Amino acid sequence: MRLGSGTFAVCCVAIEVLGVAIFLRGFFPAPVRSSSRPEHQAEPPAPEPLAGASSNWTTLPPPLFSKVVIVLIDALRDDFVFGSKGVKFMPYTTYLVEKGSSHSFVAEAKPPTVTMPRIKALMTGSLPGFVDVIRNLNSPALLEDNVIRQAKAAGRRIIFYGDETWVKLFPKHFVEYDGTTSFFVSDYTEVDNNITRHLEKVLKREDWDMLILHYLGLDHIGHVSGPHSPLIGSKLSEMDNILMRIHTALLSKEREALLPSLLVLCGDHGMSEAGSHGASSTEEVNTPLVLISSAFGRKPGDVRRPKHVQQTDLAATLAVGLGLPIPKNSVGRLLFPVVEGKPMREQLRFLHLNTVQLSKLLQENVPLYEKDPGFEQFKMSERLHGNWIKLYLEEKGSEVLLNLGMKVLRQYLDALQTLSLSLSRQVAQYDIYSMAVGAVLVLEVLSLLLLSVPKALGPAAELDVPLSSPLFSLLFCLTLLVLSAVHVVVCTSAESTCYFCSVPWLVASGAVLLMAALLCAIVSAVSKTGVSTKHAGKNLAPSSSQWSELDLLILLGTAGHVLSLGASSFIEEEHQTWYFLVSTLCLALCQQVYRSHFLGNKEDPQCSSYADPGLKLALPTQRDRAKGCAVLQDNGAHVATSAFEQLGDAERWMALASPWAVLCCCRLLRALNQTGVQGAHRPDLGHWLTSSDHKAALSVLAALSLLTIFLLVQRRCSPMSKVALALGLLGVYCYRAAIGNVMSPWQRGNKDISKGIIEARFVYVFVLGVLFTGTRDLLRAQAAAAGTRARPVGLWEIHSGLVLLAALLLRPHNLPVLVSSLLVQTLMAKFVWKPLSHDAAEVTVAHYWFGQAFFFFQGNSNNIATVDISAGFVGLGHYVEVPAAFLTTFATYVGPILWASHLVNYLSSEAGSRSSLRHACFCYALVGSIPVSAYIILVTSLRYHLFIWSVFSPKLLYEGMHLLITAAVCIFFTAMDQTKLMNS
Amino acid sequence: MKDTDIKRLLYAHLLCIFSVILSTFIPSLFLENFSILETHLIWLCICSVFVTVVNLVLYSVVKPNTPSKRSSLTHKVARFLKCCIYFLVSCFSFHVIFVLYGAPLIELVLETFLFAVILSTFTTMPCLCLLGPNIKAWLRVFSRNGVTSIWENSLQITTISSFVGSWLGALPIPLDWERPWQVWPISCTLGATFGYVAGLAISPLWIYWNRKQLTYKNN
């Protein structure tokens, strides 16, 4: 079967997406889970062990506290409470921590330090998988066993005020709630006042057992102005006041109650020095945890450094404190100081319950649990405990009993620590089989792509895909047999918990079939190229020296980028790689332009390569150059110079200046958004613009940018879409004015900040209108044989629709990025690609590089925290999953998408290039899939690296997403190619 | 081309390499606390002066290029001034390119400029010595087969290897090893120096190796 290279590339990328999906599923381990569903929780609590008999204490111990108040302050870092800031701004809390009856800890949050997984960890005690980060955008109800569910089942009345995430996680769990959205990150007073205004009434009332408050203001301040902002101090004082109010109210109530109450102050995650969170730096991970209750003994003058505990420990502690069963999936251990004041028998009982729960979890998740040291310690301490109970029932209150009890206690604490540790480690188990299946698929596709390069980039741009080659049917059957045997063996072995085994067998067999078929295709491709090189050995030899310096740079750059992915700092600073490559590309183009200018118009066709400073490439050997020179003279350089000579004087000057203009543009954009890790804290223009003092400058800049966008885009549109574009861009400004980002000329004062829903939807209408006009023009061009002029217009209109959408979604300080991308595209297309007549492959790779660079210019990085989630809410009143995910993805990948769509425009507006779109599609697929495939191998070999969770895993998610975008782009390319074919 | 020519070239290049090596050792005899990394700027100045002097002496002694016909004093002075201007222009344009590549604009201006100076010393200076302030000749030497002598050929190789060296020198900057040599522009200047030295070492060998294939129009 003959396939166009574009269609072939689309098929390959589709298979690759499947492979990466399987790999990702295997790489991000399923979290530790108890097998029993939370629905049937009739399970009785473990009875107290008693040597030789059974104890009569089989019920759960009674609660320790009557009322629990949890004050969760988002992004509360440990030094905000325990450090100098705490002393200065939180005097009451500091007093409680140092002299009051309280226990304070530093609770370590596990990365990803994002709010929703942290709330889950606090309430379930389990470690949410990394994939939960993605679901942070869309928090479905928490199905796991957790403290809130247990409390509700036990008839406790829970009241909640604060971040809406809780209401979504625990629907119908609260008797009363008021959720505030974290929609406006710039608002840090209203969100908190919304919570505090309820306090007065609630603290007077008696009809609740648990009160949860989640304050968002501190987090918002952090995001907007960082941890050293003066706003932090006043916010901390506000929080301190609130804590004091709650504490005094609780104390005054305690006099009537039988049991004391508990006040918990905690944070969900910290705040990095740049003010964001999501990664695993010490500042983001360490949060304070202060438990305040009159049940705890006072400790006058005891100012020790707070102990480090895990964030997951709170769930077990809360459950014990409320007299509830410990959540089944909790990997945390009871914070022992909380029960220290109780009689020995109760202390041991609490510890026993916790140990039993952890060992159960271990039994269900570790196949060889009996060999686990923690389990052995558990058995031992349980035996000792039984003996102690026996002794205790015989004689009470002797010194020996107390000493023996202490020994049992220590045994228990050791067992708890070991169990908790081995369970936490369990989360980092990889599903190697699924990873292998995914990696094999991806690598097979990549080698197939690489093997078909000569054919696919040939003049015909067509490939022979052998579907039923009898020669290889035997090989196919054999591989199929071997692979299915492997599958059966792996999946039937005792301790397999592979994802790939749990998929329906139809899907699994499909994947196995695909693997075998791809292998055969590779073998046949290899043998074919072997034959063809033998046949035409002499003819093919000189073709290798046709490479220009640009090709060499492209090859070296791609290889260098792939290699750089192996180092964590290069991943953190990937933007530097792309900026560097793009600058070098510009200088190489500059060199080509100058060569054509100075040497192109000489009489004798002198073979010329002016080695410009910019072209800092390995020197090809003299012989190769001499040989390549002749070839280049024939096809490449001669054409290039002749096309260059057709330019007029002014255009020639523009051509000479444009690489420098592009370089300057890129240099300016670098200063706009500092990204990465090392440079993130440096001052940049973006922060300067977004600060409230420079709102006027931002407004002017945004207006100018929108105007420039209009001027750049409108020239190739039809009149109707011109009007739509103008109105749409006006709507963008109105939207930004409505939500208070920029000043509006017709409204004074920014009191009436709205969500700007009407304005945003107004723009959406025009986006859809422009896209619709473009599609209509395309279809019309196809229907009419002579409609060749309508086709580029239609394509350009689709491009301008995307630009309009990008203008709406990008934050106003990023509009210059959009402007310069349009400017650079225009300059390059007009004065560099066309006059020098680069071939489709070179132009494609250059566009890909620019797309990557603009991805980072926009302020993105390989860290999850830099994703601008607010783009997903533009024009939506509340969270709707599908549009929000689409909008966020589009806003994040604006750079690559716009450059790809410009590429389609450029290639199809060029006359007489029948196969260029196919070549472009193939090249795009190739350069997009090389990094992904290499990265999969790298990440597999680095899976025990220290930075695997903080650096390599987010990058893997980015790579997966990028592959998806690449697939979409390739499909678009091929669709355009098909319509063009039908047209001609 | 004779083997003696290549031998002369080799000796000349060895002298250049020697001058680079000397520039790292001689100053430590006179200056306290001198080391390449800590007193990097001083080293840069000294190295560039050394290399310049050695190049000037070498090319005036060896005289590989045919001397110009007019050799009046005013002509010589004009030529010298022109060379100086060319050198300065090359320094400034390198500086601009570095800034475009992402070097800080305001901080570390002196460092960046000295890097531009040393790169000019390695590349522009030999060109000026050998070809004089003659853009046409430069273009000829750096186009594909426009070289007319082994001197020009070796000039081509050392220039390109210096550029490649400084380009590669920028790569380790983002790594988080926190070594003193990762600071801008130390790794780049070191890369340029290594590239220059490597080019000096390689070019005679390479020319010797390919002496059969190399044919020059004038020879």
Ligand SMILES: [Zn+2]
């Ligand atoms: Zn948070």
Ligand SMILES: [Zn+2]
């Ligand atoms: Zn946040």
